[in-house]
Amino acid sequence: MTSKSSLYKSLLINTAWSVLIFAVLFLLLWLAETIFPLLSLLHWDDTSWCVGIPASIIGVAYVLTVRDPQNYTGFFPGILMSLLLTVQFSLQGNYDIALLYILVFIPFQTKSILQWKKPQENSLTESFAPEFLSMKQMLLSVLVFVLIMALDWLLVTYVLNHDALFDGWLLKLLGALMIASSVHANFWLIYRKNDAWLYWVLYSISGMLFYIVVGNAFSIVLFLVFLIINSFAGVAWVRDTPRENYGWLRGE
Numbered sequence: 614m615t616s617k618s619s620l621y622k623s624l625l626i627n628t629a630w631s632v633l634i635f636a637v638l639f640l641l642l643w644l645a646e647t648i649f650p651l652l653s654l655l656h657w658d659d660t661s662w663c664v665g666i667p668a669s670i671i672g673v674a675y676v677l678t679v680r681d682p683q684n685y686t687g688f689f690p691g692i693l694m695s696l697l698l699t700v701q702f703s704l705q706g707n708y709d710i711a712l713l714y715i716l717v718f719i720p721f722q723t724k725s726i727l728q729w730k731k732p733q734e735n736s737l738t739e740s741f742a743p744e745f746l747s748m749k750q751m752l753l754s755v756l757v758f759v760l761i762m763a764l765d766w767l768l769v770t771y772v773l774n775h776d777a778l779f780d781g782w783l784l785k786l787l788g789a790l791m792i793a794s795s796v797h798a799n800f801w802l803i804y805r806k807n808d809a810w811l812y813w814v815l816y817s818i819s820g821m822l823f824y825i826v827v828g829n830a831f832s833i834v835l836f837l838v839f840l841i842i843n844s845f846a847g848v849a850w851v852r853d854t855p856r857e858n859y860g861w862l863r864g865e
Contacts, residue, residue, distance in 0.1 A: 619684075620686045621686055622674050622688040623681065624678050625685060626679045627677035627687070628690070628709070631670050631675075632733075633672070634667065634668060634673060635670050635673070638801070638834070639814070641688035642654045643655065644745050647683065654834075656678050656831070660704055661701045664704065665697075665698070667697060668698050671693055671694040671697065672690075672698075673842055674687070675688070675690045675691040675826055675845060676689070676839075676842050677844055677846070679691075679846070680849050680850070681849075682742070682853055685725065685726050685729035688722045688729070691722045694720050695708070695722065698711075698716075698771040699714040700713065700791055708773065709765065709768055709769065709792070712746040713796070716794070718799050721799040721800055721802075723803055725803045728804065742853055743806065743807050743850045743851075744805065744807065744854060744856060744859075744860055745808060745854070745858065745861055746860050746861055747805065748861040754801075754808065757797075758794075758797055761789075761792065761828070762786075762790065763789075765792045766785050769788065774790075783826055784823065784826060787819050787822050788817035788823060790815065790816075791816055791820055792815070792818060794812040794816040795813075798813040807847065807850050807851055810843060813839075814844055816842050816843075817837075817838075817839040817840035818840060820832070820836035820839070821836040821837060821840065830854045838840050
């Protein structure tokens with residue numbers, strides 16, 4: 614069994630890597646603004662943007678750590694990330710996403726800690742490998758995914774924006790994709806399902822497209838970083854998955 618001290622050591626190392634990644638990223642963005650003065654990438658006068666920086670650094674450390682399907686310590690920074698993102702989205706006026714983080718994601722991440730710790734606390738229990746959803750679970754997951762998208766679309770239309778159903782349809786669609794995919798990603802991580810990373814990749818892609826439409830260059834770069842890291846984490850999990858755990862990919 615992996616010792617608790619080694620798990621926390623891995624968390625510290627991954628946090629250091631995350632700080633380094635963002636240090637390089639900010640250096641490159643600063644150089645880009647210096648060479649091309651018309652670019653607007655860094656917004657230190659924007660409070661919500663500044664709150665999002667530590668949230669992003671902590672979030673990358675979280676993903677790098679749970680890339681190891683035995684290391685539950687990554688969910689501790691995951692909870693802190695969710696608290697910071699709640700503040701950020703509240704400052705931006707995105708109250709639906711803020712409520713989602715405080716009411717859904719933090720409980721999911723807390724549940725993940727309890728679920729992932731079980732093998733670590735019992736030396737007689739072998740750590741279990743990741744697996745894909747069964748065919749039935751996958752189909753049900755897709756159905757719930759569509760339902761969450763529809764509910765978010767209605768919430769944004771009739772409660773938050775007070776506009777017509779198809780006004781700003783592209784942003785509503787991309788926003789609903791981000792919310793539905795992040796809900797599924799957080800939920801399936803609890804049970805170590807590889808499908809969680811498929812949803813994280815979808816979240817990263819839809820986030821990039823959302824901010825391309827909005828015209829926020831920094832967030833586009835940020836979600837590109839998330840896409841790369843989430844993709845590598847997903848590949849790492851698949852490598853740790855025995856063939857008998859391939860679920861719906863085997864038609865089971």
